[in-house]
Amino acid sequence: MSMRVERSSLEQVQERFEVLKKRKAPGTFTEQDLDERIRKQQEEEEELKRQRREKKKEKKKGKVVEEEPEMDPEVAEMMGFGGFGSSKKS
Template identity: 90%
Template sequence: MASSNTTPGVDNTFRKKFDTEEYRERARKREEKEADRSKSQPKGPPVQRAPLKHRDYHVDLESRLGKTQVVTPVAPLSQQAGYFCRVCDCVVKDSANYLDHINGKKHQRALGMSMRVERSSLEQVQERFEVLKKRKTPGTFSEQDLDERIRKQQEEEEEHKRLRREKKKEKKKGKVIEEEPEMNPEVAELMGFGGFGSSKKS
């Protein structure tokens, strides 16, 4: 009589039987190989990456603008269309993505830099201010120069407004002078302007 646990009509003989002893032996051999490999290779200190620093070169984005170029699929990467990065050996299609790439983590790591910025001390900041003050060109303006320029501009604007007001007054006077001789007394009486004239009737 068949047991109640087995389902009639189902063939379970195709399932693979796992030999646990064999897999334990394989795992032990793999661990021994990895241990031997780690012993043979000297372990160096972890890679020290330099902190981020500003670029000391100009990024050329405009030299190939407006130029035509024949692009073939067999051309090397440096001669294909777009911006070629020599550090990462890749081509980026437009300038915005190229800037994102050279400022990105992958490119900075290839240059040996971490994405952390070195913290500046108070002395370094003061020295930087001194260098920038000395580098100031004669064409730049201090706060006093700026205040002086603003004051001069305001005076010029006031003078301009005054001249415009005077011109408007002259135009109004000119119109009155022009209108008085052109006014015919008879027409003025017909229109009802008889009482506005300066001459008195006897």
């Protein structure tokens, strides 16, 4: 494999220009296409945000369920776990 660049012929250059012209043709993209793509992108972003909010709500619901006391309040009071009050008597 050599590191030399192959010299292009006139025909190859002309073909390349034609390909680039076709790719850059003004009729291929219209404002409507651009507006449609932007609208679709915004809808996808909104859907992702909605899914994230729902996931966050579900996670919070799970935490609330976990934080419920497992011990009966009367039993906890009898054992001295009534609250986080001060032990200092005044």
